Amino acid sequence: MSTAVSPLAVPFPDMPPIAGVAFATAAAGIKYSDRRDVFLALFQPGTTVAGVFTRSKCPSAPVDWCRAALAGGSARALVVNSGNANAFTGRKGRATTEAQAALASAAAGCRPNEVFIASTGVIGEPLDPAKFAAVLPDAASRVAEGPWIDAARAIMTTDTFPKGATRTVTIGGVPVTINGIAKGAGMIAPDMATMLSFVATDAAIAAPALQALLSQGVQHSFNAVTVDSDTSTSDTLLLFATGRAAGAPAITDPTDPRLEAFRVALDEVLTDLAIQVARDGEGARKLLEVHVTGAASDESAKRVALSIANSPLVKTAAAGEDANWGRVVMAVGKAGEPADRDRLSIYFGDIRVAHEGERDPAYSEALASAYMKNDVIVIRADLALGNGKARVWTCDLTKEYVAINGDYRS
Amino acid sequence: MSTAVSPLAVPFPDMPPIAGVAFATAAAGIKYSDRRDVFLALFQPGTTVAGVFTRSKCPSAPVDWCRAALAGGSARALVVNSGNANAFTGRKGRATTEAQAALASAAAGCRPNEVFIASTGVIGEPLDPAKFAAVLPDAASRVAEGPWIDAARAIMTTDTFPKGATRTVTIGGVPVTINGIAKGAGMIAPDMATMLSFVATDAAIAAPALQALLSQGVQHSFNAVTVDSDTSTSDTLLLFATGRAAGAPAITDPTDPRLEAFRVALDEVLTDLAIQVARDGEGARKLLEVHVTGAASDESAKRVALSIANSPLVKTAAAGEDANWGRVVMAVGKAGEPADRDRLSIYFGDIRVAHEGERDPAYSEALASAYMKNDVIVIRADLALGNGKARVWTCDLTKEYVAINGDYRS
Structure with missing residues (x-):
């Protein structure tokens, strides 16, 4: 595997904290040695969530899990690992997602269906839940509001540089921030790919409105990027809104005019991340x-x-x-x-x-x-x-x- | 460009003459120097023809020409060149096909719409009709019943080996032969590609029946081969039937039971050629x-x-x-x-x-x-x-x- 950084790499931006989001990374030794390969994020109560997933007819176990959990509209934890996609792993794969959710829900003090899960890496290899049991409790005790570059690094597979984007705008006069991270870099095709991206904001937006904003924003960003036309089993884009920006108005209508700047900023974050994925396409020079x-x-x-x-x-x-x-x-x-x-x-x-x-x-x-x-x-x-x-x-x-x-x- | 022969190459078969078909090759210097790049075939009167072409919305001038000529159902000459596809060449391109047809129809003593034309090579470069004026009259004076490998070589572009296939079967007890040649090797995708193939038989089959056999045969052969998913502007597969096998019954119904062995043999020739195209996919090792x-x-x-x-x-x-x-x-x-x-x-x-x-x-x-x-x-x-x-x-x-x-x- 190449270790040279893409000549098209861009610097990781300064990303401010998001009120209501804390996270940690850990080295679980899933595939890589000597690097952190697990990312655990905890969200304050009241956090809403929206998601977009691969259109593959053979999705990974974590994608099945997230689709089901999304119906609740509420998120308290996110568990991501690199090195193993937990895809085409049958009953074992489902058992692993259940174990991951149990561990994270215990750490976050929430219901299992408030836990979101994503995995990226090799397909068809069983993913041992013991790897998570060994690191998640400790990681939960260490969560902090940054640095986001650590999270971006923990989710990398063949990526050659960490990918982040951030924007701060106002909703009803109240400043809110959107932070996003993503990983590519092969098997990238429209309608997503082995592309994982996690975006968080401290805006207060109800889950259905959040979903509408995300579904629209993805069309001209992640769904307009292709590296090799191959579509992964695991593509996952999740957007979390904590509502913890002081004084942020609670928005329930995606067409609320107060969202205008937010919508533009969200689209910019998504497009920025999507282009970074293309910039880090496997072997890319242009x-x-x-x-x-x-x-x-x-x-x-x-x-x-x-x-x-x-x-x-x-x-x-x-x-x-x-x-x-x-x-x-x-x-x-x-x-x-x-x-x-x-x-x-x-x-x-x-x-x-x-x-x-x-x-x-x-x-x-x-x-x-x-x-x-x-x-x-x-x-x-x-x-x-x-x-x-x-x-x-x-x-x-x-x-x-x-x-x-x-x-x-x- | 690589000059090494594909490790998957297969030997060119011994191909017998086809009664009613004579051909010659010539070096017109279209793109390559020191090689023959033009193939002229002449067919005896009464030869029928069927064709299948690219589904590209931007077909080459020769494809447009052949589609129109096919309506007549009669073929007396075939002009093929390598090195220039005469595609995306606008009015100049159409003028070149007209000039080629005029030259060949003069040589064959036939109507222009009994001339079929195919070109393969670079897209977007004008193809000078003077190149054909310089070689076609002489080529027409030299036509012979073989060797077919010369024709297979003249139509090559990035191909690393000449491709041929032959079968002899009987129709109503009369032996008939099918000879085919093809060239690949990149831009090969289903529904054809910069794939040219020319098949000739001395069977006597009316044009509509011939077309039915070809359209069916292509589904599990050329339309089941892909090298890189790219579809060319120029894909052309033509099947000529001279009817000159001594005593061959005249067939007009594609479901005629006397065609059973012929149909199988035609499918084998098409499949054999199609697989050879995949074997010579650009850079192929497997x-x-x-x-x-x-x-x-x-x-x-x-x-x-x-x-x-x-x-x-x-x-x-x-x-x-x-x-x-x-x-x-x-x-x-x-x-x-x-x-x-x-x-x-x-x-x-x-x-x-x-x-x-x-x-x-x-x-x-x-x-x-x-x-x-x-x-x-x-x-x-x-x-x-x-x-x-x-x-x-x-x-x-x-x-x-x-x-x-x-x-x-x-």
Whole structure:
């Protein structure tokens, strides 16, 4: 496994405490030695929760657990581990989630269905609940309001840098903060992936409203990122609202106008984290931002954008710094969406390389090649059919991706 | 570009002449120097034709040409070139196909719509018709009944070995032969890819019946092969029937019982060629045969099989000789088809590694790892839900794939 940090890494931000959230990390020795691999967060009573999960038909045991627990709308504890996904582990897997919930509910003094669980790592290996029994009580005795970078590090698998984002805005004049962490970095595809992200705020928002905000926010952030088109069994995005910001108004309606800044900030946190996941795509050397404009609809634009972003030929061309727009045409064509070859234009950055069905007469190969040397490459396809548009992010496909995934288990 | 021959290459077969077919190859210098890059075939009057093409919404000019010409049902000439796909070339592209058809129809003494055209190679570069004017008249004067390997070589791009298949069977007691050639090797995905294949027989079969046979035969052959999920602008499979086998009965009904052996032989030729394309997948070191059984329907099984076969994580695991069945579970789950995690079994070859939702207790990692060292790996997923089944072929995903595609144009 590679140990070099992605050249696209961004610094971890300064993240302030969130009133009502305390956490600790621990080294349970689940797979990795010499590192902390468990993250335990405790939430004050009254914390609401929302979640979005993988669409896999073979979800992990923790995903099943969280989906069921979410119905209660209340959260008091979160237990996350890296190194083992507790997926495709049958009855043993369900027993492990029950044991994790029992341990955490004892520590937090809450009901088991107020405990949320996420696991990431190898699929199909039993996850021993004794590993949690050995560390959770002690971790619960050590919880503190920071540092968030420790939590971000504890949930990493093949990630090469910890991922965090934070925003502070006001709701009804009261400052509230949103902190989020995430891990990638392979098996990342729309509708989530082995992507775990945990976001907490001290705003006071009822669970149904929180869910509405999250479900909407995920569409243009985590659901617009793909690394390799593979969808994990374990994708989990949870949003916790403690309501502990002093004086924060209690919001129950997701369309409440007082939420305007909060909604924008939440979307920014989610998008920031999602792009960091693409920046840390396995083996990534370049971040690709794919814009599709002029599509028949926004939905059509997104399918075309994902077809481009998931194309191995587009991604390897980017790795080779090759302005191979013909492959972008191919990817537009294979999407199966309305497209007219003879109206299509393709841009790399501001350079229009193809226009109305053929190479742009003014196209400079030298300029386009120079552009491809950038770390961040914007590819735009304008279909010139309608007003639909979409933006998705991915990374290039390098030999390092193959190396990382060719010997992940060994 | 790699020049090493795929370790999965198979020998080119001895291919007998097809009565009514004569061909020649020529070096037109379209992209490659020092090799023949044009293939011209002439068919005797009365030759019928069937075709299947890419589903891309941005097809190449030759695909547009062939689709229109196919309506006539009659073929007298075929012009193929490698090195330039004449795709996304706008009005110039259409003009080039018209020029090619004029040259070939003059040589063959036929109507332009009896000429079929295919081009493979770089997208978006104008294809100069003068290249064909310079070689087609001479080629037409040199046509002969073989050797077929010359034709197979002339249509190669990143292929590392020429691909051919042949069968001889009887129709109504009369021996007839089917010869086919194909080229891959990247941008190969179901519903064809930059895959060109040309099949000829001396059987006498009316065009509509020929089309029915071809459309059916392609489902379990070329439409069951994927290299990288990318679909080309140029996929073309053409089947020509000269009717010149002495005494061959004229068949007009695709369900004619006299066609039984022919149908089987045609399917074998198509499947043989399709598997050769997977064997020559860019950078391939292993051939993967994916079987899905127990699915809700055959269609559902095929979607699950393609989800497995297109998964970069499954393909990189194969490259790493890693029996990572967890990724197969992931790929089953992401297909979106009916699947029950707790009934699923996964096999590598005859080794059952997972059963009823968890690792098979009898599973031997050592045996599975030894199996993964084979050149041909059979992955089976049994969903235990119904009787649907499907089989698809692909290859592993190696660093060489990235290298080949990272600097294809340069």
